[in-house]
Amino acid sequence: MGLKHVLSFGILTGVTTVAAEDAFELPNFNITQTLIDNGIDISVLSGKRGGAINSSEQRCSETCNSLESIFGSPKVSSAPPDTYWSLQQSSVHPSCTFSPTTAKDVSTAVLIVRLFQCPFAAKSGGHAAFAGASSVEGGVILDLVNMNVRELSADKKTVSVGPGNRWLDVYDFLTPYGLAVVGGRAASVGVGGLTLGGGISHHTNKYGLACDNIASYEVVTASGKIINVNEKSYPDLYWALRGGGNNFGIVTMFHYETLEQGLMFASKRQYNASNIPALIDAFENAVQSATNDTHLAHFVSIAYSSGVKIASTEYEYFTPVDVVNPPQILKEYLSIPPLQHTTGNVTLAETTPGLTESMPAGFRTTMWSQSFRLNSELMKRMSDLFYEIAPSVPGKASSVAFQAFSQPALEAMQKKGGNALGLDPTDGPLFHALFYVPWTDEKDDKVILKAAQDYMSAAVAMAKELGAYNDYIYMPYSSPYQPVIRSYGAMNQARLAAVARKYDPSGVFQELQPGYFKLGDNAPYGPTVQ
Missing domain, CATH: 3.40.462.20 (Vanillyl-alcohol Oxidase; Chain A, domain 3)
Incomplete structure (x- = not known):
């Protein structure tokens, strides 16, 4: 499904295949009003918007100017993140990098990139091996590096972990409590991409993958809503986040189930x-x-x-x-x-x-x-x-x-x-x-x-x-030459696509966030090395 053009002051139009009673985002969704509801003074937004601007470069420049007007220069930089693992990722040149610290920051950023129709990428640890996975040429990189909360629940059965953490951060935090989570095996890998892609762990034989041991997720959706997703609240989205990648929203907090682990x-x-x-x-x-x-x-x-x-x-x-x-x-x-x-x-x-x-x-x-x-x-x-x-x-x-x-x-x-x-x-x-x-x-x-x-x-x-x-x-x-989602089987691929249409009817996370493994049949770079 293609992205709908932004009309006057950010009202999106278009038809979704989701039944009205199941609609998560209404057809007349108003981006600008949602920004106001987020406490944003829309008078600071830069220039023309969305479909009124023909150049992607100009749309992204206006996006970055607006983010800087709202959040200030400490959170907005013209440089790419310096924490990518592979040279292919670090060689990408964004229009700007935005480093949020709260889920509300992420919500506002998603609405702003939608308003101006600027491509974006979200980055946790940045450990993918190809350009465009969690980077974007000429767009906005949402670098989640400063969202690094680690907080153990009162009963010690779950731990809240922000997507800016790497696995060594998580294990160092839990070790004094004699606890661990089903998580990654390499110190410098970020929690986000590994968990959303499955997550092989030292504990997989007994407990399954990292994604199978999440109590709940805090997710920012395409409409800027911040929701708590668990097996009961949003069971379809909870299922999709267990291996479906970056196709449904931006996870701003993972609530992992803990397990006892000593030496x-x-x-x-x-x-x-x-x-x-x-x-x-x-x-x-x-x-x-x-x-x-x-x-x-x-x-x-x-x-x-x-x-x-x-x-x-x-x-x-x-x-x-x-x-x-x-x-x-x-x-x-x-x-x-x-x-x-x-x-x-x-x-x-x-x-x-x-x-x-x-x-x-x-x-x-x-x-x-x-x-x-x-x-x-x-x-x-x-x-x-x-x-x-x-x-x-x-x-x-x-x-x-x-x-x-x-x-x-x-x-x-x-x-x-x-x-x-x-x-x-x-x-x-x-x-x-x-x-x-x-x-x-x-x-x-x-x-x-x-x-x-x-x-x-x-x-x-x-x-x-x-x-x-x-x-x-x-x-x-x-x-990027492998069709990952297609390998999940036709039924699961169709089910994932249906979940995406329900929570993101305008296709923001399929098209405006173009990188990594999308829900169609094709690999990111096509099927053959050229």
């Missing part, structure tokens, strides 16, 4: 590449054994750098472990001799810097994602193929990481009405592959992206041959 076992190990078959066998057996023990988190990664083949693993177990007498589920892994390792019983916060160090900021990056039925033969063939192509891939180092969606994890994803991802426990267990490359020279972009796409296409072909293919693509690890 835990953590081990990071590197191996000679000759151990890869044994590691894959151990991976498969550990995934199968999760039906008896959900306390283990683990992945196997294969890498190539400067002619060297290497394998690495990471294991976390919910409780302290004596490596002389480990739980049964860990014994096969720990029997494989590493080249080096770091092992101990530590806090959850202390486990998170490792992944951040292995995927550092400041590089051009690409990530490609695909899920498969658990199949060790496929994993071994994918490993062989990786080492065939890796020497021809420019870059600092390339890698493929194998991670699990165990049977208990898939079952945990079904609680509270299930999430939007379309993962069925009857299809499990599954494993997920992440192809990752960092590099520095822009001239290598096409070669690297094409190699990544060709690798993943070959892996899919092998999986189909072995009867191990699964459609699902994990949003936070995906490339």
Whole structure:
């Protein structure tokens, strides 16, 4: 659905397919009156508005001028945020960056960009690997970095977390209470994108994904309303936010359910590449054994750098472990001799810097994602193929990481009405592959992206041959050439689109916020690397 032109003083017109009794935003919605209701003096708004301005550049300039008139220069900057992970994101040049501190600030900003019809992007941690994901050329970036509340409820069963937080911030806050949440595994990743895209966690085997463990969300909608979304208040929107990405509103507070967590076992190990078959066998057996023990988190990664083949693993177990007498589920892994390792019983916060160090900021990056039925033969063939192509891939180092969606994890994803991802426990267990490359020279972009796409296409072909293919693509690890939402299945895709039409009938979060993975059939950059 296209955006409607703004008529005199911000009245939107247009027909929505949502029945009148179900309408969340009325057809005669008045942006200007809503701004007045937000306490905004509309006399300070800049120039002409919306459809009265033909140039996108002028519309966005007027938007930025209006934001600065309302909020002042400390919250409005002409520079892009300096906290993006990938160089592709940080190379985008917005008309301005707005850094709100409250949900009401965000509400006003959404109304202002609607009024002037200026494209925008919302940024939490900025950890995506492609331009336009949480950045926008020539538009307005809503940088949520200063919305960094962390507040534990009186009964300690939930914690309120602003979208400006990163996972280390959250775990450092909760550790003194002996608590944790089902959240990300890398210190510097923001809470927003990971949670709205699903959110693989150390705790996924037992509790599901991060999105499956949200008590409620505070959301700013396209009409500037600030609503509390939970399983009972807005059940359709609550479901859609569990994996549906940035397509429904801007989450200004996540209320995570807490869990008890003291010291835990953590081990990071590197191996000679000759151990890869044994590691894959151990991976498969550990995934199968999760039906008896959900306390283990683990992945196997294969890498190539400067002619060297290497394998690495990471294991976390919910409780302290004596490596002389480990739980049964860990014994096969720990029997494989590493080249080096770091092992101990530590806090959850202390486990998170490792992944951040292995995927550092400041590089051009690409990530490609695909899920498969658990199949060790496929994993071994994918490993062989990786080492065939890796020497021809420019870059600092390339890698493929194998991670699990165990049977208990898939079952945990079904609680509270299930999430939007379309993962069925009857299809499990599954494993997920992440192809990752960092590099520095822009001239290598096409070669690297094409190699990544060709690798993943070959892996899919092998999986189909072995009867191990699964459609699902994990949003936070995906490339702009992958149709993530389509991988959720036709029924879920249609249901997500219906929820979006209900809460955003003018298509603000589909078109005025054009970046990341939208609800149509297409990938952000199209299907093929050009």
